[in-house]
Amino acid sequence: MLKRAQALFLRSLGAVLALVYVGGANSESAASQLNMPQGVTEVSQAAYDIHMIMMWICTVIGIAVFGFMFYVMYAHRKSRGAVAENFHENVLVELLWTIVPAIILIVMAIPATSALLKVYDTENADIDIKVTGYQWKWQYEYLGEDVKFMSELRTPQDEIYGREPKGEHYLREVTEPLVLPAGKKVRFLITGNDVIHSWWVPDFGVKRDAVPGLFTSAWAKTDKPGTYVGECTELCGSGHAFMPVVVEVKEQAEYDQWLADKKAAAAEYASTIGKQWTFDELMVKGEEVYNRSCAGCHAVNGEGIPGVFPALKNSVIALGPVVEHLRVVVDGIPGTAMQSFADQLSEVDIAAVIHYERNAWGNDVGDITQPIDVLNYKQAK
Amino acid sequence: MQTSHRTLLAKLLALAVAMFLFAVFVLPPLYDLFCEITGIGGRTDGKYEAVEVRVDTSRQVEVQFVAANNAEMPWEFYPMEYSVVVHPGESRAVNFFAHNTTGENMVAQAIPNVLPNNAADYFHKTACFCFDNQPLAAGEQAELGLVFILDPDLPDSVNTVTLSYTLFDITDRTALSISQIQ
């Protein structure tokens, strides 16, 4: 009887939730709009399970407590002629409602503990990946493989500021996703470069703060290839909302191929760094890099944010000697938000962006900065 | 003002002042101590003096090395070997490569971390570049040495130990003047 009533209740609650969902439906699946995702790893499943257990316990207690309260509000109202009694204590009842919740809590602690143990089981990983939070992008380094790259938001500023319609993957797309093999245990070593970030992939049940000077670890293992999107979850400055995490899980063979391509591309890049670029090629490339990596502070129009981030338009650096410009971009300016881009941008990117800054928005130095110049600058030091 | 108010006021003000002093002068060292004991944050102990050699050859543990640069630290910095396999109790030396790629003389400090946290207490360094700050002149390169021993009491559940260093630029805050480097 009780079981049937419970099943009926669950079903009707499900129907209500489904109705709510239809009201708020967009294009995503039903669950993702209202509830925690079950995800694709053991940890995310454990988090989901304990979440649901807690939610149901709270729901049942809530219905009992509020049900009683609403009954009292109906039955003992003055307008129905209720006369107040005068009791104000009952030791037995008070003891009961102290002890019973305590027992419920102790029971809840058991699954809660076993779920947490799973989170911390980082031993025996097949692959180690260093994840570093930067303002405002992620760097992934495949340890022992000599592969590392930056992953930053690909959504153009024009979409963010409403000058162009928003794409399907608005704020959920990056220049280069993290790629993982299915069926392998991956350990993430997470750290921060500047301020504290937090690396979150809901479908993996992984959320770890990326603290500068500190390394922490988390892990994931999934058999389901696919694309999983996450976010930065620790306030890290003005680009906080604009540094998504995108992870692609591939079958082992595809992953091996990807890794091999990645290494080959790096080798090829190293050999073509000497290529001479034309003025216009660099402008196109530079605008792309600038809008992605610099416009967050210095603004798309190069005017910065007065009082916070300096303008580049008509600035001393952008119009002055190129070596000073290189120094600022490659080494950064200590003690300010202008960090070193030596590790974050490639030589080609740095050359292009410097070229662009010197020749855009009415700046007209007219010189050409080549990737080889950047390399020479770095090596000369 | 009544005397009873005055004594109470004095006591409560003393409590407030005490809590302030507690926050500034007691909590930080207490936290450091706590971290060292429990390995929170994977901090390692200072220099270790090996007392006896008891190499546990029946067991192999992989030790990985990871390097990171903090913001504004343009040096090249990486471990010369990514991982080594050691027996607990065995002393092993490894090197990190550092290259000051800038045109300025700089001083760096490496901050170590050990993962997993429960291995931190068993990771002993008999020599480490992280004990001192590391000055490098403009363009200078160096191999920075580390000698370590894994304690044979390392918990059995640990098969891999990861030692990571974050390199910070401390040129501005160090007392070592640039002229001393040259």
Next chain:
Amino acid sequence: MAHGPATLADGWVKYISRWVFTTNHKDIGTLYLWFSFAMFILGGSFAMIIRAELFQPGMQLIKPEFFNQMTTMHGLVMVFGAIMPAFVGLANWLIPMMIGAPDMALPRMNNLSFWILPFAFAILVATLFMEGGGPNFGWTFYAPLSTTYAPDTVNYFIFGVHIMGASSIMGSINIIATVMNMRAPGMTYMKMPMFVWTWLITAFLLVAVMPVLAGAVTMMLTDINFGTSFFDAAGGGDPVLFQHIFWFFGHPEVYIIILPAFGVVSQIIPTFSRKPLFGYSSMVYATASIAFMSFIVWAHHMFTVGMPIAGELYFMYATMLIAVPTGVKVFNWITTMYKGSLTFETPMLFSIAFVILFTFGGFTGLMLSIAAADIQYHDTYFVVAHFHYVMVAGAVFSGTAAVYYWLPKWCGKMYDETMGKVQFWIAFIGFNITFMPQHFLGLAGMPRRYADYGLQFADWNMVSSIGAFMYGAAQILFLFNVVRTITHGKPVDKPEVWEGAEGLEWTVPTPAPYHTFEKPPQVK
């Protein structure tokens, strides 16, 4: 003294000097309450800016940099400017009248502790107009975003926090001294109204933790300006240490906000149930144990920082335990209503809504205590929804209830019941439309403090914004109702005002004269 306080009829100079130099607990209480309401409107308008920007995906109205300043200022102004001073104002007005004292124990300090507050907030708000902008690192101001990477105005922020802290500490010392030394003969501790009890405990919490906050910002100050490295790993410090110190202050702080609210509700529910508070002594013990436990659970705000598992387990278990004394309180309130003779005037409506919504926030709090699940909830809108259920539906609803409940006693006029009920329903519905969907947003993966979000979060954000505007409108109605009561309200002259009201404050004439209990009453 004999002819009472200066009024407008005595001229502007005298009238203003009265308020500036007053040492009267009722005047100071009034000042605190009006100040906190002004801050509530200011913090609320920051919230309106936030919700307007989040109405749709994309950046429409403001820049992300300014958005971060808004979230930070909203939190700081609401916590330190609106909620805390509101309850200090209630304490000033009510505690002397409830324990039969003529005034607060330290009246001149009372004046000082209020009058430094406006300066603290003037400094804080002024940073918004300075070069570099206001604080943009969240009300939790984690280092190094608030140190190495902070705008230069952070020094003003630190100065402002110091002043607020000094004000709170002085206010609390005053309350402790009043309660401990100035009770009327026969008013033993276990006869004190619950509101006095909760404030006594809160005041001790404040004296203990506000200096810790002062310590945290002082360490920030020296890190920024004098080359120390408490929170900088490069010099041997640790950014995580900041979080430990902050939450060592911050967790007791949230109980500082909610305990006086418990006290208010424990006064109002018995009145409109016409029945004494059920389980008075267990209420006192529950409050004390909540206060004690608030010191030993702080790191549950840091489950994702990478603590060792032993630490996570300890903080999880300790946090779960807080549900026990909190549950006792809720059961006591409901049992107080049981077999009473209930009526539902506006203060009672707000109090019942408090019990329901606070309990709901308590449930999500319990869910958040489970470390493995918290990894998914942490720093998402689920957390935002949780703490707004306990802070808005908790503290603000109970504050509103308190104003409606004691307003007739303060000014001798009755508020408009219909308008009060209309305000209640707009606030109640608006609040739930705002914050219920934020649970869904958080579970679906929207992090907090986001200036912009992906398209999958668009619908619920729009709903939430509409609710927020509705809730905001309810506050305008609240202001209107209060002002209209003072100017045009129907006069009340019965001392007890409410049929079921018990306590010394209801034995003095209505409106309460400028000086009450100059001769202490005898409490049986």
